[in-house]
Amino acid sequence: MADFHSSMHGSAAALPRRNPLHTWWTILRISIEERLIYRGDFALGTLMRFLPLLTQIFLWAAIYQAVHPRETIAGYSYHEMVAYYLLTQISRAFSSMPNLASQIALQIRNGEIKKYLIQPVDLIGFMFLMRVAHKLVYYVVAFAPFALVFFLCRDFFSGWPDATTMAAYLASLVMAFLIGYFLEATLGLVGFWFLEVSSLLFIYMLFTFFFSGHMFPLDMLEELGGPWATIVRVIPLQYLAYFPAAVFLGKIQGADLAWGLAMQLFWVLFFIGLCRLTYYLGVRRYSGYGG
């Protein structure tokens, strides 16, 4: 049996030294391992996501046939429309957070959240790393099918964008991920007040469906006139799908591009702040009233 006495209260006496990189890497590594356990489900889910792509491409083909193959809709030719649609799939691969909010709400409801309250760890940061791991695994699994789809559909694209556009595109994708994470984490944290957040999530998904540009370019809504243009421009959902795709296609350039990226950064910071505030108030409420 090992000797007990030598390290009595050893950790309390020494000042804890933490290497944040090391901690993050451990959390990341363990999360990746966890993701890989359900590899079958994961691979299947990833592959199945590619089926709707085909139907959507056929749908746009039919629409453009009906209008006129050479016409543009909201400034998008048939080729651009398909390219746009494919690109939003990449945007969504960064910005969508399957199960994040519902999982946080569930942990609040079943009390698992206590774990994060008693350990010297930050819940939001912890979950963030778990989500990064989740995404990394997803990209590895999804890379090949994505590459295949884009290769098969290469004729819809008019070539690679220039370096500046490409850099802006990558930045917008990373910020799409950050907005997606902090926005959905905030929705999950609403669970401190409502316990059940599935209706809230449904509303969020409905709005995202229309106003993120996930299904069609937001320029189409703008053409409708009325309040749509304003709504689309004011709410941040466009940064989850439309904005990165439009940047890649060169639809947004120059000053507009700089302004768009600045606005996206603003929303990143906004949702980080909102998420932190919600967490702070939520924990206070939880520890004040909850069991």
Add this chain to the structure above:
Amino acid sequence: MAIIEIEGLAKSYRIYQKQEGLLAAVRGLFHRSYRDVQALRGIDLSVESGEFVAFLGPNGAGKTTTLKLLSGVITPTSGTARVMGHLPWRRENAYRRRFALVMGQKNQLWWDLPAQESFRLHQQIYCIEPAEFDRRRDELVDLLGVQTLLRQPVRELSLGERMKMELIAALLHSPEVLFLDEPTIGLDVIAQHNIQSFLRHYQQVRKMTVLLTSHYMKDVAALCRRVVIIAHGRIIYDGSLSGIVDRFSGHKIITLIFPGNTVPHGLGQFGEVLEEQGPKVKLRVDRGGIAQALSAILDRHTIEDVSVEDPPLEEVIAEAFSIAAEDLSDGAPEDDVPSPLAGQG
């Protein structure tokens, strides 16, 4: 100086009262009625460093609430507490690195991964030096005999094995204060015994301060010299385990065995007849009247064997709970009728 100091700690919850039925559910959408439940009604307690203290009490008595308050998960309604000089609900990292909470009914390990991955994570979270971590882990794994289970996903461990892993995870950072909330709940007798002997050994060597809640008297008897009984949010007893009997039980049990198979009549005058079977009779007699009753019985009857015992601890504690309930009956209504410990152990 005491390591844990609690003064007038009180906690009340607002609980939504839902009436039965659909109509009431719809009404509940617009108008909700709440009820204040007082989980703790102001307790004072002081625990010295290295003590192993058991909290006993019926369900809903406030034991777990006390542990939640001390581990900073919830904030009190009034009163205060200091653990190692920290205000728990401020949740400072400096405090959170120095204690651990193990809940028998909650899982803190990663469900789908082997326990050793969770241990690794704890090493990072609690900033444990690698060499120190290896040493402590090996020592704990050794003591609990779980070497072969380290690589097995937690979900595939038995409840007892999982509990051992939970304990290892909680002890890796060498907490000075350990809160155990029903650590042996649902375990079989052997697993209970293993965990008890581990805790006893580890606490003695490490001189940790441990607060334990349990429904199993065996846990308490095996581990704790000091027992705090909580009922209805108040401390009704604080002392040794054996002292409980003196304090709450005014009776002793006299067991008489008569020759042959017959039991004489009229024993009821000496005390309450608890059991009458074959040649054996059990009588409950007031403490003060033991000598008198015994001599009277010996005078009148021939007896083969006699013994005088304290009533079982479970019964005494159940009695203590009901006394507490009566004391409180003039206060706010409570719906948590004390459930005697005897039924749960």
